[in-house]
Amino acid sequence: MTDAPLLSIKGASKRFGAVTALDDVSLEVGAGEFFALLGPSGCGKTTLMRLVAGFETAEAGRVEIGGADMSGAPPHRRPVNLMFQSYALFPHLSVFENIAFGLRRQGKGKAEIAARVAELLQIVRLEGVETRRPDQLSGGQRQRVALARALAPGPRLLLLDEPLGALDRQLREETQFQIKEIQRRLKTSFVVVTHDQDEALVMADRIAVMRAGRIEQIGSPTDVYERPATRFVASFIGQMNFLEGRMESGEFTGPLGRLPAHDSGLAAGAKAVLAVRPERIAIAPVSEGGAGVGGAGVDGVVEDVAFRGETTHFRLRLSGGEALRVSRGAIGGPSFSVGDAARISIAPSAARFFASE
Ligand SMILES: Nc1ncnc2c1ncn2[C@@H]1O[C@H](COP(=O)(O)OP(=O)(O)O)[C@@H](O)[C@H]1O
Ligand SMILES: [Mg+2]
Known part of the structure; x- marks a missing residue:
């Protein structure tokens, strides 16, 4: 990574009572990079994403986006969107209205919203289903509507927390490639959170492997697979x-x-x-x-x-x-x-x- 990082987390620590969720975490994500945060359940992945999005405050450390310190900036003032673990769509709203939701809140005009939604439907390859409701879509289509909704306001950084958790195996693999392709075309920085090593290896340019609130290694998929830095990384990724x-x-x-x-x-x-x-x-x-x-x-x-x-x-x-x-x-x-x-x-x-x- 030669350019200035888009996201920079410096020495972030966070406790919940006796639990240390994050312990001196530092990492950088480049502009246009697809980054994965990989680790077992409970290691602090969601907490770290909530910290970046502004839903959580840390006891120590700071978050910078595009070089600007985000301390004290509320979620809606950050150029970030977080797609939650359960990406529940509004069941009573059409696909169009689901995607338009964030744009209406931004106070965009009718014509601009229509144009932007059409563009997003094309990006996620869902042209023609805009009038349907979520229950009239397949699981994979619903997932892509959620992605379009998260992308609609034009974040510089999209955080996806276990985005494929609700999909079965075959659909997961298909959707991994779709998300990767969408990211490549948009050149928006993505951070995907997963406990699934295959998902991280398949999708990401770089992977941070986390364990118990700490980062054990950051590297390319081949780095972490071929040259694991710790015994934990060696055992968590692949067979060993x-x-x-x-x-x-x-x-x-x-x-x-x-x-x-x-x-x-x-x-x-x-x-x-x-x-x-x-x-x-x-x-x-x-x-x-x-x-x-x-x-x-x-x-x-x-x-x-x-x-x-x-x-x-x-x-x-x-x-x-x-x-x-x-x-x-x-x-x-x-x-x-x-x-x-x-x-x-x-x-x-x-x-x-x-x-x-
Ligand atoms: N709001 C909270 N209150 C208390 N403990 C929390 C809270 N959020 C997370 N934790 C704890 O912090 C640790 C990290 O949680 P989390 O970030 O959700 O992990 P992951 O997303 O990697 O599964 C866990 O031990 C979890 O139980
Ligand atoms: Mg989580």
Whole structure:
């Protein structure tokens, strides 16, 4: 991000009685950026969005939008709109009137409202349904009306709190792409809040991973997936194997043998954890003498094989008794059955190391 950030949160802290909802949170969102706030339920995501929108005040820290300090600015004076978790539309109003709602409150004239609503219907691809009521729409269409309504006043920043929570899985995926496409065309900054890692990975330019009121990592989807900064991030996003071992002068020794670990920052002699994703592990028949991707490999026994369409997943037991999950593309490669011996190896670049807890 080279330009001045559109949104800047600096050291925000918020408590509710004994609960610390936000603990020294800082982050920046660029103009035109699609940002995701990802974390488990209760980690403070909604509180942070309410703080940005002006519905909540913090004990410490500040919020700046477009370089202006928002302290004391009420919600309607901020160039922000928040689309709530339950985006209830007005059931008795038409699609047109639902979208026009914020514009009427702004005191816009009739012609301007009609033109703006038509533009928004086109943006969210809902032309032709403006006279219908919400109960005459599908779930996905209702979601897009809510999006159009939130965009109507022309916010510089749109906050979407769990926007797809009410949709079933297939519709969620479809709507993720629609929202992303709409954001790309409008170039309005979006912050989407989600507890669903797939949603964050699919939609966002950058992701902030939150845990218990704190930010654990901010980075691109590939950053947080390939280079998780903490063990929590490693376990929260995607599937991960964790294997206990020990650091020894620049190497990690554990159930997968010795691996170079110069950059781990962990002291020699320390107990440590190797993190490796199932798809980064090579699996070969023992007779072939290793999978040839670095390291001599270790042996294990296949305990389960699960075909999942795009991928096949193996559960293995290593000779030291540790369980290991391995996955690979469903097509090609040798086949394995339960009870088969297999040789396991990983490339050094697939390994991450964390301090033992
Ligand atoms: N108005 C409130 N009063 C008391 N506790 C609250 C209030 N709002 C949020 N909390 C608490 O703050 C924490 C963070 O909540 P929230 O921001 O809603 O998390 P998330 O959106 O990530 O699920 C939770 O422990 C929640 O119970
Ligand atoms: Mg929430």
